[in-house]
Amino acid sequence: MSGAPTGERWPELSFEDLIATTRFDIHERAHITVDDAICADCSTRECVVACPANLFVPTSDGGILFNYEQCFECGTCYLLCNKEGAITWTYPEGGHGVVFKRT
């Protein structure tokens, strides 16, 4: 046998379904905070496209809506952010945050 026939397309997951495959033990304290007053002045917004967890969402009023919950703790956002003080980044409380799976 050889799995799915060649040419068959399986449904692409929505981003919500994709990230739902990752386990997160969420702590009530936000480990990353975003100063959306600073973000409102940012024209490049690299974080929006680059964050692998899609945590930065532009709002209709020109701000940035940020969610910390489903975060890989990778650091992409603060490394790319060129606005001093816009992103305050720490690790979550010990034992919380992303949990990659063991077999």
Added chain:
Amino acid sequence: MPEQTTVDAIVVGAGPAGSAAATVLARHGYSVILLERGSFPGSKNMYGGVVYPRILDQLHPEWWLEAPIQRWVTRRSTMVLTDTQAVTVDFRSTDWGAPPYNGATAYRPDWDHWLAGKAEADGALLVCSTTATGLLRDGSGRVVGVTTDRPDGDLHARVVIACDGVNSFLAKEAGLYGEVDAANYTLGVKETIALPKDVIDERFAVRGRDGVDIEILGGTSGVNGGGFIYTNLDTLSVGVVLKLPKLGAQKLRPEQIIANLKAHPAIAPLVEGGEIKEYSAHVIPEAGLSMMPTMTADGMLVAGDAAAMCLAAGIWLEGVNFAMASGMYAGEAAAEALEAGDTSAGGLAGYERRLNDTFVLRDHRKLHRAPALVLSDRVQHRYPAMIANTVERMFRVDNPSPKPGLRRILNEERKRAGVRIRDLAKDTLDGLRTFG
């Protein structure tokens, strides 16, 4: 007030570097606390998928009898992709499927958990679910411990070994890094895709525990980086590595770039029909030697990703081995310093000496040009088409036209790809100096 106790060593981070350091120190009889912020070692850790454990021959002889590997890499392919073409160089060796082995696919939560268990068995005290939040220093600025997020969580030690990963806030707090530049980092994103073992065996032409490592140039939707597919026992690791500033300066999101790679005509037949078991991401210190921090401070050493030890040299993509080795050497140097009663930066100088004398910094020095060359715009955006079109014309039968000479094809395809002779010559020379 609880009485302050001082242990010999605190190792921050129970990844491959931290567990190797803790193992060495514990075997020397020193008291070691191995701190891990995840609920178990490896829970925060992700990579593409291949580990080269040769260095473990020293630390854990015959490690292959117990290490939690998925498959032994016996087949290694390098692919160059354009939208419609693929050129693959494929190597196989039966030797790599038998002891002492070469590389293996493994899940990091399994691998790191196993390695930390070895450190515990040797006497290190593993403390999980505890984040080191900063450094403790004495009046002279010397590092004397760490603060943690536990109540009364200050921990004092004669030496601190920071193996706290690519973001190493401890190394930054100690002032060991210069300015942090996003251009030195890449983002790795990966899907772990389940397929029945017999389907993987058939699609990748392997049997039993033999596995495949495929590195891909040109499959990253125009963002400088690379792609990969690794076979696990009954999953595939499929993902891309993306240069941060290039990723931030365009419109495709990381998961869309993976989706594009998976839809490529040369890749889709390998991966389709599988179920995504996990989506994961991690930042990689990509730039090698040029981004490395100062390795030693008074009372402190840095190892693994925290010291930017990843080797991202195109045809060699390694990290866990550099982490394990640097951790091991940090442990040896710390033991030496504890023995001599001098854990100042001078007393810990044995660490850099070991790094300099071994593959850890010798490989990085030899390949110091490689990361920039591999991620350069010409290698990324022009050479894939030049190579693929040259090969296509080599193998295309254009009767009744006679076959053109190879030199003519290459020259025409070079021009069509927009590559100047002098740039090709420069990059060839660079490649020879780098890899030769």
